[in-house]
Amino acid sequence: MTYFTKRLLILFVLVYIVPLSNSIQNDSDVEGRIDFLQSSMARMEQRILTLTKTVNKLSRRKKDEYVMFYATLSTDTVLNINSIVKFNEIQFDEGADFNSGDGVFVSPVSGVFMFAWTTLTHSGKSIDTELRVDNVVKAQQIISLGSSAGSIQTTQFVICRVNEKDHVWIQTGSGFTAENFFDHLFKGSKSSFMGILIHVI
Numbered sequence: 001m002t003y004f005t006k007r008l009l010i011l012f013v014l015v016y017i018v019p020l021s022n023s024i025q026n027d028s029d030v031e032g033r034i035d036f037l038q039s040s041m042a043r044m045e046q047r048i049l050t051l052t053k054t055v056n057k058l059s060r061r062k063k064d065e066y067v068m069f070y071a072t073l074s075t076d077t078v079l080n081i082n083s084i085v086k087f088n089e090i091q092f093d094e095g096a097d098f099n100s101g102d103g104v105f106v107s108p109v110s111g112v113f114m115f116a117w118t119t120l121t122h123s124g125k126s127i128d129t130e131l132r133v134d135n136v137v138k139a140q141q142i143i144s145l146g147s148s149a150g151s152i153q154t155t156q157f158v159i160c161r162v163n164e165k166d167h168v169w170i171q172t173g174s175g176f177t178a179e180n181f182f183d184h185l186f187k188g189s190k191s192s193f194m195g196i197l198i199h200v201i
Contacts (some may be wrong), residue, residue, distance in 0.1 A: 067197035128176035
């Protein structure tokens with residue numbers, strides 16, 4: 001190889017090969033940076049999604065921690081057997097879903113609840129009631145007063161597990177009395193129904 005050929009080859013390398021390799025390297029760097037930015041954005045979006053789900057879950061749990069209702073009867077009520085007691089006056093409702101139209105509570109969360117219901121009647125009358133959770137009897141309460149007993153109220157307490165979307169209500173029983181008489185008011189006392197969430201499951 002002559003001196004002139006060597007010089008020409010060196011010139012060719014300097015003019016064409018080196019810039020081409022630099023260009024390839026620069027393009028590779030740009031593509032690498034783009035790939036890095038895209039993967040970083042994907043990771044950031046995933047973290048934001050995870051944080052959003054966590055916040056929503058905590059917000060829902062905070063709301064679910066406060067579920068309670070208290071409802072009363074607005075008038076004297078006479079019911080036959082197997083009839084739902086429609087406590088139609090909502091005195092308090094916090095995070096609950098008590099329907100004053102049909103007297104049924106629909107649980108917004110699975111948890112352990114305390115329920116209590118008070119029945120008020122007077123001389124010569126009887127009341128047979130039971131608490132039902134999705135139509136399963138959890139407790140029963142019976143009052144049967146003599147002719148000179150006056151007005152009396154009794155309260156029954158129940159602690160039980162309730163699943164989300166379960167329906168809970170008070171209804172008259174089927175075996176004790178055919179006619180159930182509920183006083184709605186006597187010296188400030190009322191027939192009533194209440195429920196309180198103790199803890200979420």
